[in-house]
Amino acid sequence: MxxxxxxxxxxxxxxxxGTVAVETVVMWPGLFLAMLAMAVLFDAYxxxxxxxxxxxxxxxxxSRETAAVNHDYLNGVHSLFDQISTLRSGHDLTVSLVTWDVINRTHQLVWSHSISRDGDRDETSWDxxxxxxxxQDLPTLVNGESLIVVQTQSVFSPPVIMKRWWGENWNGFPMNTLVFTRPRFVSNLAWSDA
Structure with a gap:
């Protein structure tokens, strides 16, 4: 016995x-999740x-603009930004002109205007x-020098259902950029309320 x-x-x-079938059943969920994670990371990048x-x-x-910019110009810039970027969510765009105060050794805000995700003028302009x-994010300038600062705020939401995994508080990954450039052909980028 x-x-x-x-x-x-x-x-x-x-x-x-039957070992191939058992190995397939054991390995398939891990491989599927790995492929899904790679696709999401590639899309985020x-x-x-x-x-x-x-x-x-x-x-x-x-930086190449020689004429004064206004809200219509910024609306066009916002539309162009939406066309270039591949994010499906909207974007907040803030454009500011900053100069350097040599006496106080600080950056001084000349003007700042924002366009929100829905294309309206926003009250979130800088002060x-x-x-x-x-x-601390901006470079030190010489006296009289100015910078054009472009700040964008948007949210990346992967195409897979993340709320099911992380709950209803899931709002996506914030993707913010801060770019500064010196004006090329004029000393300052002028703003016009017209």
């Missing part, structure tokens, strides 16, 4: 039928890359208190 039990155990151990490229393009476009918080 013991020999028959040992023989059955030995035969079971040597039997290789692509969205981050195109958003940064769009911010640099907008900043470069503004001098924001400049103090932002100063």
């Amino acid at each position: 013991i020999t028959s039990i040992l023989r059955k155990i030995r035969d079971f151990r040597k039997d290789t039928r 692509r969205a981050r890359s195109t958003t940064e490229k769009a911010a640099f393009a907008i900043s470069d476009m503004l 001098n208190a924001d400049m103090l918080a932002m100063s």
Whole structure:
């Protein structure tokens, strides 16, 4: 009796039928989740890359402007930014002109205007208190020099259902950019309320 039990155990151990099916069932969920994670990470990297490229393009476009800009111009810039960026969510765009105060050794805000995700003028434009918080991110300038600062705020939401995994508080990954450029052909980028 013991020999028959040992023989059955030995035969079971040597039997290789069905191992591919068992390995497939064990490995498939892990492989599926790994492929899904790679696709989400690739999409996030692509969205981050195109958003940064769009911010640099907008900043470069503004740095070459010789005429005064206004809200219509910023609405066009916002539309162009939406076209260049691959994010499906909207974008908040803030354009500011900053100069250097050599006496106080601080950045001074000349003007700042924002366009919200829905294309309306937004009240989230910078003020001098924001400049103090932002100063460590901006370079030191010489007296009379100015910078065009373009800040974008958007949210990356992967195409997979993340709320099911992280709950209803899931709002996506914030993707913010801060780009600064010196005006190329004029000393300051002028603002016009017209």
